[in-house]
Amino acid sequence: MKKGTRTWKLGAMVIVYCFSIIGVVGIYFSYFFNVKMNEIILFLATVTTMCLAAVFLTQIVNLLTRILKRKR
Numbered sequence: 001m002k003k004g005t006r007t008w009k010l011g012a013m014v015i016v017y018c019f020s021i022i023g024v025v026g027i028y029f030s031y032f033f034n035v036k037m038n039e040i041i042l043f044l045a046t047v048t049t050m051c052l053a054a055v056f057l058t059q060i061v062n063l064l065t066r067i068l069k070r071k072r
Contacts (some may be wrong), residue, residue, distance in 0.1 A: 008066050014060055021056045024049060
């Protein structure tokens with residue numbers, strides 16, 4: 001039995017995380033421009049969106065390091 005995940009699956013996950021970042025930020029901006037919100041709710045939504053984007057970026061970096069280790 002082989003250990004680890006194939007490289008193309010890791011690359012596919014990088015693409016999925018990129019689309020996730022685009023989706024989360026897109027949903028945030030659609031509400032930001034279309035709905036009148038309280039300043040506190042807007043601040044919390046901004047912080048939450050930034051945290052989600054940071055988590056997705058961290059996962060992308062982890063996957064890219066795994067891909068680069070596998071290429072060696």
